[in-house]
Amino acid sequence: MSERKHPDSARREFLKKGAATAGLALAPGVMLYGVAQARTADEPVTSAVRWGMLIDTTRCANGCDACIRACEAEQGLGDETHGRAGQRTQYMRKVELRNKATGAIHSLPMMCQHCENPPCADVCPTGASFKRADGIVLVDRHICIGCRYCMMACPYKARSFVHETLTEQRPDNPRGKGCVESCNMCVHRVDAGGTPACVEACAAEGKHAIVFGDLNDPSSEIAQRVKTYASTQVRADLGLNPGVRYTGI
Amino acid sequence: MKQLSILSRLVPALLVLLLAAPASGDGRVPGPVVSPAVKGDQCVEDTDVMRRRHMDFLKHQRDETMHRGIRTEQHSLKACLTCHVTPEQAYHGDSQEGHFCKNCHEYAAVKIDCFECHATQPERDQAGRVQGELGEGATRLLSHLARPETNETGASE
Numbered sequence: 001m002s003e004r005k006h007p008d009s010a011r012r013e014f015l016k017k018g019a020a021t022a023g024l025a026l027a028p029g030v031m032l033y034g035v036a037q038a039r040t041a042d043e044p045v046t047s048a049v050r051w052g053m054l055i056d057t058t059r060c061a062n063g064c065d066a067c068i069r070a071c072e073a074e075q076g077l078g079d080e081t082h083g084r085a086g087q088r089t090q091y092m093r094k095v096e097l098r099n100k101a102t103g104a105i106h107s108l109p110m111m112c113q114h115c116e117n118p119p120c121a122d123v124c125p126t127g128a129s130f131k132r133a134d135g136i137v138l139v140d141r142h143i144c145i146g147c148r149y150c151m152m153a154c155p156y157k158a159r160s161f162v163h164e165t166l167t168e169q170r171p172d173n174p175r176g177k178g179c180v181e182s183c184n185m186c187v188h189r190v191d192a193g194g195t196p197a198c199v200e201a202c203a204a205e206g207k208h209a210i211v212f213g214d215l216n217d218p219s220s221e222i223a224q225r226v227k228t229y230a231s232t233q234v235r236a237d238l239g240l241n242p243g244v245r246y247t248g249i
Numbered sequence: 250m251k252q253l254s255i256l257s258r259l260v261p262a263l264l265v266l267l268l269a270a271p272a273s274g275d276g277r278v279p280g281p282v283v284s285p286a287v288k289g290d291q292c293v294e295d296t297d298v299m300r301r302r303h304m305d306f307l308k309h310q311r312d313e314t315m316h317r318g319i320r321t322e323q324h325s326l327k328a329c330l331t332c333h334v335t336p337e338q339a340y341h342g343d344s345q346e347g348h349f350c351k352n353c354h355e356y357a358a359v360k361i362d363c364f365e366c367h368a369t370q371p372e373r374d375q376a377g378r379v380q381g382e383l384g385e386g387a388t389r390l391l392s393h394l395a396r397p398e399t400n401e402t403g404a405s406e
Contacts, residue, residue: 045318132318140315141366167341169368171327176366191318 038193050135051185052215052243053199054222054231057108059209059248060202067109067210068092070201074186076170080163089160089175091183092198097249106249109198109210112137112158112183113234113242120150120159129180135215135243136185146178155235158182215243281356284349286332293323303329307363326363331371336379340369 039045071092072078080088092111098104118137120129128144131137139150139159151159159182166176172188175181186196199212213222225231231245286292292299294306306324313319322328329350338347341364348369354361371379 039318041320041322043319044313130316132316134318138315142311142315165365167339167369169366171330171368171372174366174368179366187318188320191320 039191041191045132045134045191047133047135048216050215050243051190052114052135052213052222052245053185053196054211054225055108055244055246056209056211057106057246057248059207060107060109061207062096062105062107064107064205064207065094066201066205066207067198068094070197071183074170074189074197075173075184076168076175079166079168083163087161087163089162089181091158091160091181108246108249110156110158110234111198111244112154112185113156113240113244114183114185116241116243117239119153119155119238119240123149123153125149132187136187136190137182138184138187139180139182141174141176141179141181144179146180148180150180154182155238155240281353283352284333284347286349287335288332292332293328326367327371330368331379334370336370336373338370340364 068090075091077089077091092109095108095110097106097108099106114135114137115131116135118129118131120137121131124130125147126143126145128140128142129137129150130140146161148161151161159180161180162175162177164177169175173184186194186198189196195212196210199210202208202210211222211225213220215223215226217223218227225247226245229247231247232249233240233242233245294302307326307329310319310321310324311326314325333349335347338349340348340351350361350364353359373379
């Protein structure tokens with residue numbers, strides 16, 4: 001009998017070896033292991049996953065708006081022509097914090113914080129604002145009546161209202177007049193196994209200020225980082241447990 | 250008796266008139282222009298099922314996608330557009346010929362909300378491909394994979 005292995009078993013062993021060495025040291029004590037298993041298109045999202053972001057404000061540069069531009073291009077924003085500038089849709093905005101005592105200035109992106117207990121969903125009279133099982137907070141614009149109660153309830157000022165008729169929307173982000181909208185964590189990309197556009201753009205700028213991943217997966221980079229380093233929730237006093245956390249503020 | 254003979258002559262004449270009316274030409278009311286699919290010749294369901302129930306499929310799929318993250322393509326609006334609409338046809342445009350959805354909805358006087366928010370046409374990527382369309386490399390790879398395997402014995406150790 002020959003000792004020749006079945007081609008499939010040889011492949012399997014190769015994959016096993018690869019998986020064993022896939023850990024990557026990101027920083028002392030922070031290891032990145034393989035990417036979590038992707039969901040297939042017909043599987044519903046589950047609460048086993050909780051998507052989140054960790055934003056390192058020390059890496060976020062003053063005056064850099066790469067994330068915002070990427071967001072607008074990805075989601076098809078910025079084509080409103082009639083409204084006042086203050087009414088323009090923004091899923092993300094840059095906020096500058098200045099410490100009066102020391103004069104230190106922090107710049108950070110602010111968007112929907114994807115709360116575990118979202119106040120927008122609490123107040124929504126139709127159920128249009130909701131939190132998906134995997135922690136992404138969305139507006140179901142099929143049932144949004146445009147009352148804007150959620151905009152009042154959001155402590156992060158993360159939501160916008162579309163005031164005018166729109167055309168030329170992106171296929172992955174249907175949006176129209178009379179509905180409230182906000183950052184959806186690029187849910188179409190996430191469902192396809194990708195990362196949000198802002199995260200990619202920030203990395204492309206060489207800043208790497210935003211880490212995206214599954215907070216529930218102990219081996220993910222984001223879980224390792226929040227475990228290792230101190231991070232802050234904005235308005236932690238409200239007890240909303242946002243999925244977006246910050247370091248360096 | 251005379252009346253009866255007139256009737257007997259009138260009835261066939263009337264019948265001929267009645268039967269001839271629908272058959273004379275393609276109907277008094279022109280039908281909607283149904284543009285052929287851009288790609289493929291087989292829809293996700295039979296044509297008569299799609300004509301009656303596409304709105305039910307879409308509404309079901311929309312909730313599945315929105316709330317449960319299920320993104321199968323069979324009944325998704327995006328997949329409809331990929332097959333039935335070219336990237337150049339816009340729902341809001343003036344063209345009467347083009348848009349597959351628009352032609353029938355206008356004919357049937359159906360006011361739908363889909364395209365107040367949803368993209369009315371598929372997008373081309375930077376390489377000029379429609380979303381969901383495979384590039385040349387991928388097509389070659391698929392045809393290569395579809396070939397019967399011939400030299401699988403080389404994997405021995």
